[in-house]
Amino acid sequence: MYLQIFMDQISLMPALAKCRLKGLRNANFEDCNLEYSFLDRVGPEYANLTGASLKYADCTGADFQSAILKRTNLYMAYWPISDEAKSRGIGETHAPFGDYKDEIYSAGLEEVLPQFPVDYRTLEARAAGALPPSVFSHVQSGCGDETTQIRNVEAFGHWGMTPRMMVDCSKRDLSIELFGLKLPSPLFMAPIGVTGMCTQDSHGDLAAARASVLTRVPMMATTLSNDPLETVAATLGDMPGFFQLYVPKDKALAESLIQRAEAAGFKGIVVSLDAPVIGWRPRDLKSMNFPELRGHVMANYTSDPVFQTMLGKAAVTDRKAVVQHWVATFGKELTWADMPWLRSITKLPLILKGICHPDDARRAIDSGADAIYCSNHGGRQANGGIAAIDMLPAVVAASGDTPVLFDSGVRSGTDVVKALAMGARAVGIGRPYVYGLALGGDVGAAHVLKCLLAEADLLMAVNGYPTISDVRAAGVTRQ
Ligand code: FNR
8 A cells, every 4th residue: 555645835845754644654754755746747937836746655554544634734635545556647546535624623723724615605705806806707607697507506405315324434435437547536627718817827727737636636628728738738747637629610620639639648538519609698798708809718729730820820929810710710510410520530538518418418429429428518508407417317327338427516525426326427526626726726726626525525424325336326316
């Protein structure tokens, strides 16, 4: 058994000698040397970046379950991993996500209260104060009178779980398998097109990638990014990530973006089907608040050789020209007739995002999709819809063994467990991690993900569901 440790503040490295874990008699972190740091990996321009992975400490024989952080002013993510996972650079099973609670309480005993909120309502309220009003409004708002996005959240309330007693849940396993990847948890970060604008340095996509490394929660990197997908992938390092494509009208541009994503090492392509046009968003319309039209999040286009050729290389620095060309090329009207083409342009797993009808799920699978992504875009694209979670069971039933990913309205670890109980293989987090980015960059987003995982893990422990299979077998009841 090994223990892998990540620390967020590279400047805190000298403090490491003071950092020990109770209950890990065989682990001596004073002997740990830096194995690598992000500085080595992505270059000096990110000198103020956070994160460093330490040498794997040999913890054979250590009683990990009782490990409690002694010093808690260092923010750490830790979990035991196997040799095999270590060699592949990813975390593995039995992560004690719920231990984050102990970490927070122990810090409290030393008068250190959590730096970031531990519940969604406070998180959103704090993010409202941290983000520029236009960015916050753009993230928070949705389509029409926003009924669908409100229902997405509320609908989780009418599903309930029944606890089981006398089940040994001292060890929980939240790991999943997805396209041959063994992931320590079922969470992923949904693609969010303005992530880049949500940190003060305007490199929120890279902060999200670092949060992914810190938590081992994979990221879906959006097409609409402030940094080119290659830089996002380099920041992810060994951590598997996925690339989300808004299919442009121009096929050569679509193929170029996919080839770049493959070359950069992404492990799957997520094609969003629900945005051939942008929906009717009154909050954005009222104040002409559409970041792309002001030239934001265009890095994947301006760095693309096909886009550059179409536009003329010199014009790539001309914001107006870029935006005009982006408007002209954004949003291919996809039909099922395009599936053979989409399937043919990547060897990577193909994930179709935005599928809510069982017939569409079946058709997607028949046409070669490797996964179905049930989502209504968080209610941002079409109003008047059914809550996403209420559509999940039929999509799962239609999908057979094909994995179904899910997002829209997930605000807590409890929501995560309910989505798993209803058949989701993996559960996407959207707005919550963006608010975490706004409050604390990579560390803030990692905190949000860790809270969700801790709540899910502890709920499983209390409800008598040691594994995700148990969660699924227990199911949910409509109340
Ligand atoms: C999104 N979403 C999205 N989806 C996508 O495929 N590509 C993208 O670039 C974006 N951009 C984006 C921006 C913002 C501000 C939001 C809030 C959402 C949709 C996203 O992936 C996911 O489906 C929703 O965020 C899920 O809803 P909740 O849980 O965030 O309400």
